[in-house]
Amino acid sequence: MATRVREMRKSPRQQRSRATAEVIVTAAARVLAGGGWGGFTTNAVAAAAGVSIGSVYQYFADKAALLEAVRRRHHEQVLAVLAEAAARPPAERAQALIDGMIVAHGPAPGLHHALLQQRPASDGALDREFEAEYLRLYAALFPDGGDAALAARVLASAVEGVIHDAACAGGLEGAVLRRELTTLASAYMAARVAGGPWPEGATRPITAGTALDAQACEDQ
Amino acid sequence: MATRVREMRKSPRQQRSRATAEVIVTAAARVLAGGGWGGFTTNAVAAAAGVSIGSVYQYFADKAALLEAVRRRHHEQVLAVLAEAAARPPAERAQALIDGMIVAHGPAPGLHHALLQQRPASDGALDREFEAEYLRLYAALFPDGGDAALAARVLASAVEGVIHDAACAGGLEGAVLRRELTTLASAYMAARVAGGPWPEGATRPITAGTALDAQACEDQ
Amino acid sequence: MATRVREMRKSPRQQRSRATAEVIVTAAARVLAGGGWGGFTTNAVAAAAGVSIGSVYQYFADKAALLEAVRRRHHEQVLAVLAEAAARPPAERAQALIDGMIVAHGPAPGLHHALLQQRPASDGALDREFEAEYLRLYAALFPDGGDAALAARVLASAVEGVIHDAACAGGLEGAVLRRELTTLASAYMAARVAGGPWPEGATRPITAGTALDAQACEDQ
Amino acid sequence: MATRVREMRKSPRQQRSRATAEVIVTAAARVLAGGGWGGFTTNAVAAAAGVSIGSVYQYFADKAALLEAVRRRHHEQVLAVLAEAAARPPAERAQALIDGMIVAHGPAPGLHHALLQQRPASDGALDREFEAEYLRLYAALFPDGGDAALAARVLASAVEGVIHDAACAGGLEGAVLRRELTTLASAYMAARVAGGPWPEGATRPITAGTALDAQACEDQ
DNA sequence: AATGAATGAGAGTTCATTCAT
DNA sequence: TATGAATGAACTCTCATTCAT
Numbered sequence: 001m002a003t004r005v006r007e008m009r010k011s012p013r014q015q016r017s018r019a020t021a022e023v024i025v026t027a028a029a030r031v032l033a034g035g036g037w038g039g040f041t042t043n044a045v046a047a048a049a050g051v052s053i054g055s056v057y058q059y060f061a062d063k064a065a066l067l068e069a070v071r072r073r074h075h076e077q078v079l080a081v082l083a084e085a086a087a088r089p090p091a092e093r094a095q096a097l098i099d100g101m102i103v104a105h106g107p108a109p110g111l112h113h114a115l116l117q118q119r120p121a122s123d124g125a126l127d128r129e130f131e132a133e134y135l136r137l138y139a140a141l142f143p144d145g146g147d148a149a150l151a152a153r154v155l156a157s158a159v160e161g162v163i164h165d166a167a168c169a170g171g172l173e174g175a176v177l178r179r180e181l182t183t184l185a186s187a188y189m190a191a192r193v194a195g196g197p198w199p200e201g202a203t204r205p206i207t208a209g210t211a212l213d214a215q216a217c218e219d220q
Numbered sequence: 221m222a223t224r225v226r227e228m229r230k231s232p233r234q235q236r237s238r239a240t241a242e243v244i245v246t247a248a249a250r251v252l253a254g255g256g257w258g259g260f261t262t263n264a265v266a267a268a269a270g271v272s273i274g275s276v277y278q279y280f281a282d283k284a285a286l287l288e289a290v291r292r293r294h295h296e297q298v299l300a301v302l303a304e305a306a307a308r309p310p311a312e313r314a315q316a317l318i319d320g321m322i323v324a325h326g327p328a329p330g331l332h333h334a335l336l337q338q339r340p341a342s343d344g345a346l347d348r349e350f351e352a353e354y355l356r357l358y359a360a361l362f363p364d365g366g367d368a369a370l371a372a373r374v375l376a377s378a379v380e381g382v383i384h385d386a387a388c389a390g391g392l393e394g395a396v397l398r399r400e401l402t403t404l405a406s407a408y409m410a411a412r413v414a415g416g417p418w419p420e421g422a423t424r425p426i427t428a429g430t431a432l433d434a435q436a437c438e439d440q
Numbered sequence: 441m442a443t444r445v446r447e448m449r450k451s452p453r454q455q456r457s458r459a460t461a462e463v464i465v466t467a468a469a470r471v472l473a474g475g476g477w478g479g480f481t482t483n484a485v486a487a488a489a490g491v492s493i494g495s496v497y498q499y500f501a502d503k504a505a506l507l508e509a510v511r512r513r514h515h516e517q518v519l520a521v522l523a524e525a526a527a528r529p530p531a532e533r534a535q536a537l538i539d540g541m542i543v544a545h546g547p548a549p550g551l552h553h554a555l556l557q558q559r560p561a562s563d564g565a566l567d568r569e570f571e572a573e574y575l576r577l578y579a580a581l582f583p584d585g586g587d588a589a590l591a592a593r594v595l596a597s598a599v600e601g602v603i604h605d606a607a608c609a610g611g612l613e614g615a616v617l618r619r620e621l622t623t624l625a626s627a628y629m630a631a632r633v634a635g636g637p638w639p640e641g642a643t644r645p646i647t648a649g650t651a652l653d654a655q656a657c658e659d660q
Numbered sequence: 661m662a663t664r665v666r667e668m669r670k671s672p673r674q675q676r677s678r679a680t681a682e683v684i685v686t687a688a689a690r691v692l693a694g695g696g697w698g699g700f701t702t703n704a705v706a707a708a709a710g711v712s713i714g715s716v717y718q719y720f721a722d723k724a725a726l727l728e729a730v731r732r733r734h735h736e737q738v739l740a741v742l743a744e745a746a747a748r749p750p751a752e753r754a755q756a757l758i759d760g761m762i763v764a765h766g767p768a769p770g771l772h773h774a775l776l777q778q779r780p781a782s783d784g785a786l787d788r789e790f791e792a793e794y795l796r797l798y799a800a801l802f803p804d805g806g807d808a809a810l811a812a813r814v815l816a817s818a819v820e821g822v823i824h825d826a827a828c829a830g831g832l833e834g835a836v837l838r839r840e841l842t843t844l845a846s847a848y849m850a851a852r853v854a855g856g857p858w859p860e861g862a863t864r865p866i867t868a869g870t871a872l873d874a875q876a877c878e879d880q
Numbered sequence: 881a882a883t884g885a886a887t888g889a890g891a892g893t894t895c896a897t898t899c900a901t
Numbered sequence: 902t903a904t905g906a907a908t909g910a911a912c913t914c915t916c917a918t919t920c921a922t
Contacts, residue, residue: 017902037257042896052904053897063896147396153389154382154400161381162374169373176367180374187411188404237885262913272887277914457906477697482892492908497893587836593829594822594840601821602814609813616807620814624848631847677881702917712883713918723917 021059024049025069032070033111042066074111075130077104082137093141094185098159098178105163105172143193151192155185241279244269245289252290252335253328262286291335295350297324298332302357313361314405318379318398325383325392332380363413371412375405461499464489465509472510473551482506511555515570517544518552522577533581534625538599538618545603545612552600583633591632595625681719684709685729692730692775693768702726731775735790737764742797753801754845758819758838765823765832803853811852815845 027049032040042063046053060066081100088096105111138152162181166172247269252260262283266273280286301320308316325332358372382401386392467489472480482503486493500506521540528536545552578592602621606612687709692700702723706713720726741760748756765771798812822841826832 041894054899054904055902057897058902150396150400153385154397154404157382157385158378158404159381161379161384162377164381165373165377176370177374180370183411184374184378184404184408187407191403191407240885261911263911273914274887274916275885278885283913460906481890483890493893494895494908495906498906503892590836590840593825594837594844597822597825598818598844599821601819601824602817604821605813605817616810617814620810623851624814624818624844627847627851628844631843680881701915714883714920715881717918718881 017059020051020055021069024051024056024059024066025073028066029070029073029111032067040067070111071130075134079130079133079137082134082140086137086140090143094182094189097141098181098185101159101163102172102178102181105167142189151188155188158188159185237279240271240275244271244276244279244286245293248286249290249293249328249331252287253331260287290331291350294328294331294335295354299350299353299357302354302360306357306360310363314402314409317361318401318405321379321383322392322398322401325387332384362409371408375408378408379405457499460491460495464491464496464499464506465513468506469510469513469551472507472555480507510551511570514551514555515574519570519573519577522574522580526577526580530583534622534629537581538621538625541599541603542612542618542621545607552604582629591628595628598628599625677719680711680715681729684711684716684719684726685733688726689730689733689768689771692727693771700727727775730771731790734768734771734775735794739790739793739797742794742800746797746800750803754842754849757801758841758845761819761823762832762838762841765827802849811848815848818848819845 024045028040028045031044031048035044042056043053045066046056049056056066060069078101081097081104084100085093085096135149135152135156138156139148141155142148142151159181162177162184163172166177244265248260248265251264251268255264262276263273265286266276269276276286280289298321301317301324304320305313305316355369355372355376358376359368361375362368362371379401382397382404383392386397464485468480468485471484471488475484482496483493485506486496489496496506500509518541521537521544524540525533525536575589575592575596578596579588581595582588582591599621602617602624603612606617684705688700688705691704691708695704702716703713705726706716709716716726720729738761741757741764744760745753745756795809795812795816798816799808801815802808802811819841822837822844823832826837
C-alpha cells in the first residue's frame with residue numbers, strides 16, 4: 001500500500017459521483033468493522049458496495065486513501081460527541097460523554113480501535129489533526145486547574161478501552177455498563193478536582209504535544 | 221493461517237534446539253509489538269531471530285502456532301502481575317497493579333493489545349482460558365460486594381487502554397502517568413465501595429461469563 | 441493441494457475470459473503430458489499458457505481444480521472413442537478401438553496414464569464416475585457371455601499399457617503398432633468367445649464393482 | 661534433485677554398513693509403493709527405516725541415488741522371472757511369465773510402474789541397460805520368426821498394464837485374473853505364430869533399438 | 881558412523897493495482 | 902465513466918541437502 005495519500009482522486013462534482021463515493025466508504029467501514037483487517041481487501045469492499053473494483057479506484061487513489069475516508073467520517077462523529085459533552089454543565093458531562101461515545105460506537109464496534117491502533121502507515125497528518133482536536137475537546141471536560149491535557153489523555157484512553165472491549169464482548173448496549181462507565185469517569189474527574197495523591201504542580205512529562213507525535217504505534 | 225493450532229512441532233531435546241525456539245518466540249514478540257500485524261510475517265520473524273525460515277517451521281507448525289507461543293508467554297507475565305497485586309493489602313493494590321502492568325508492557329508496548337484485540341482468527345480456546353483467569357484475578361482486587369466481575373472488566377479495559385495508548389505515545393515510563401493511572405484505579409475502586417450512582421443490587425447483564433464468550437471481535 | 445475441489449472459481453462471462461480459461465487448461469494438459477507430475481507446477485502452467493500466475497487463480501481455485509479440468513477434458517475424449525467403437529459391428533470393434541485410442545493419446549502421450557495412475561490424492565468421486573463409464577463402455581465391446589466386466593478391465597489395462605509405453609517410446613504413430621495392437625485385442629476377444637483355458641462359469645472374484653473401488657493406488 | 665548419479669557414496673564393507681543400506685532401500689521401496697511420489701521424501705524414508713536423515717545421506721549421495729537403488733533391486737527380480745520363463749518349454753511360458761510377474765509385484769503394487777513411468781530425470785544409463793535386457797528376455801519368449809522385438813514390447817506393456825491396474829484395484833492375488841492374463845498372453849503368442857492379419861515381413865518401424873531410446877517419457 | 885538442527889530455493893496462493901474495452 | 906480480466910510482488914510453507922556435534 002502506498003504511503004502517499006492523494007485523497008480523493010477526483011472531486012465528485014456530479015450528484016451520482018458523490019453518491020457512489022459515499023456508498024464505497026460506507027461499505028468499507030462495514031467491511032473493516034465486521035471482518036477486521038484480515039478481511040479488509042479492496043475487492044471485498046467493492047463487492048460489499050456493489051460496484052466493480054475499477055470504480056473503487058476511480059474515487060480513491062489506493063487502499064490507504066479509502067481507509068483515510070473511513071477514518072475521517074468516524075472522526076467527525078466522535079468530535080461531535082465530544083463537543084456536545086463539553087457544552088453541557090460540568091455535572092452532566094460524564095454522562096453525556098459516555099452516552100454519546102456508546103452511541104457512536106454501536107453500529108460499528110471495533111471501528112474506532114481498528115482505525116486508531118492498527119492503521120497501516122499513512123502520512124499521519126490528518127490523524128494528528130484529529131488527535132489534537134480530540135484531546136482538546138476531552139481536556140475541555142475538565143476545569144483548567146491541574147494538568148487537563150494529561151487527564152484528557154488518560155480519560156480518553158480509559159473510555160475507549162472499556163467501550164471497545166465491551167463492544168467486542170457484546171455488552172455495549174446494556175444499561176449497566178453505561179452506569180459503570182459513568183462511575184469511572186465521574187470518579188476520576190472528581191478525584192482530580194479534589195486533588196490527586198500527589199502534590200499540586202508536579203512535573204508533567206506527558207503533554208498534549210507528546211501525544212501529537214504518537215507515530216510510534218502506527219501500522220499496528 | 222490454519223485455524224487448528226498444533227503449537228510446537230517438535231519438542232526440542234538438545235540444548236541448541238530449546239535455545240533456538242526461545243530466540244524465535246522472542247523475535248516474534250518483538251516483531252509483532254514493533255511492526256504490528258502488518259509486519260508480522262514469518263520471514264520477518266526469521267530475520268529478526270537471525271535464523272532461516274526453515275528453522276521457524278522446524279519448531280512451529282505454522283504461523284498460528286508461532287503466534288500462540290508468543291501469546292502464551294505474554295499471558296504468563298500478565299497473570300503473574302495480577303496475582304502479585306491481589307496478594308497485597310487492599311490499600312496497595314491499585315499501585316501494585318499499575319506498576320506491574322507498566323513494567324510488563326514496557327519492553328513490548330502494543331503487544332498485549334495486539335494479542336488480545338487484533339488477532340487473526342484462532343481457535344480461541346487458549347485465549348478464553350487466559351481471559352477467564354485474567355478477569356478472575358482482576359475481580360480479586362475488589363471486595364466481594366457489588367458486581368466484582370463487571371468492575372473487573374471495566375477496570376481491566378480502562379487500564380489496558382491507558383497503558384497501551386501511553387506506550388504508543390512514548391510516555392509509559394514517566395512517573396506522572398503512573399500516579400495518574402493510580403488515581404484512576406483508586407478512584408474507581410473507592411467509588412464502587414462507597415456505592416455508585418445507581419442502587420445497590422442492580423441487574424447485571426454483563427458478567428464474566430459474557431466476557432468469556434467475547435469471540436465476536438476476533439480477527440480485528 | 442486441497443482435497444476439496446471447487447473447480448471453476450468464476451464462470452467466465454466475457455469472450456476473453458472463456459478463451460483464457462481454455463488456454464490455461466490446454467497449457468496445463470501440455471505441461472502434465474510433457475513434463476509429468478514433477479514439472480506440473482502452477483507457474484509452469486501459467487508460463488506455458490502465456491498468462492500470469494494470477495490469471496490461473498482467477499479461473500481455478502487451486503492446483504487441484506486446474507487438474508480436475510484437465511482430467512475432465514481428457515475423459516470426454518476417451519469416452520467418445522469407446523462409444524464410437526461399441527457402436528460398430530463386432531468385427532470392426534477392435535480396429536475402431538485401437539485407432540481411436542491411438543488418436544486420442546497422440547497429441548498428449550502420457551496424459552491418460554498421468555491422470556489415472558499417478559494422480560495426487562483427490563476426492564476421487566469424479567474419477568470413479570469416469571471409471572465406471574469407461575469400464576461399462578469397454579464391456580460393451582464384448583458379447584455378454586462369460587465375464588464381460590473382467591474382460592473389459594483386462595483389455596482396457598492392456599491397451600492402455602501398450603499405448604502409453606509406445607507413446608513414451610515414440611512409436612505411437614506407426615502403422616505396425618496399430619496392427620500389432622489390433623492383433624492383441626482381436627486375439628483376446630476371440631479367445632474369450634472360443635472359451636479360455638479354464639472351465640466356463642468359473643468364479644469371478646474380480647468384478648467391475650471391485651474396479652470402481654480402486655482408490656488404493658491413488659497418489660501414485 | 662541432482663541429475664548426476666553417484667550411486668553408492670561408500671562401498672559398505674562392513675557387515676553393519678551393508679545392513680543399514682539394505683534397510684534404507686527396503687524402507688524407500690515401501691514408502692514409494694505405499695505413498696506414491698507425493699509421499700516419497702527423504703525424511704519419510706529415514707523415518708520408515710528407523711535411521712536419521714543423516715544416515716540416508718551417508719549411504720546415498722542424493723535422492724536420485726536412493727531411487728536408483730530401489731530401481732535396481734526391483735529390476736533384478738523382474739529379470740529373474742523373465743529368465744525363468746524363457747527357460748521353460750514354449751507351452752508353459754505364458755503361465756510361468758504371468759505367475760512370476762504377479763508374485764514379483766505382489767508385495768509392492770505400483771512399484772514397477774512408479775519406477776518406470778514416473779521417474780524423475782536420471783541419466784538413464786542404468787534404465788537403458790535394464791530395459792534392453794528386459795526386452796531381450798521378453799523376446800526370448802517368442803519364436804524367432806516375425807518381429808519378436810516388437811511382440812516383446814507389446815506383450816511386456818500389456819502384461820505390465822494389466823498387473824499394475826489389478827494391483828491398484830486389489831484383485832492381483834485372485835486366481836481368475838491369473839487365468840485371464842494367461843489367456844491374453846497365450847492368445848497373443850498363438851496369434852503371432854499363426855500369422856497376424858497383415859502379411860509376413862511387413863516393415864517394422866518400432867524396434868528394440870527404438871525402445872532403448874525411450875527417454876521421452878522420463879520424469880513422468 | 882550417526883545424529884538431527886539448520887539452511888534456503890522454490891512451490892502454492894493472495895490481493896493491490898492497472899488498463900483495454 | 903464503469904467494468905473486470907490481467908498482472909506480479911509478496912507471503913506461507915515444504916523438503917532436499919549440509920554440517921557441527
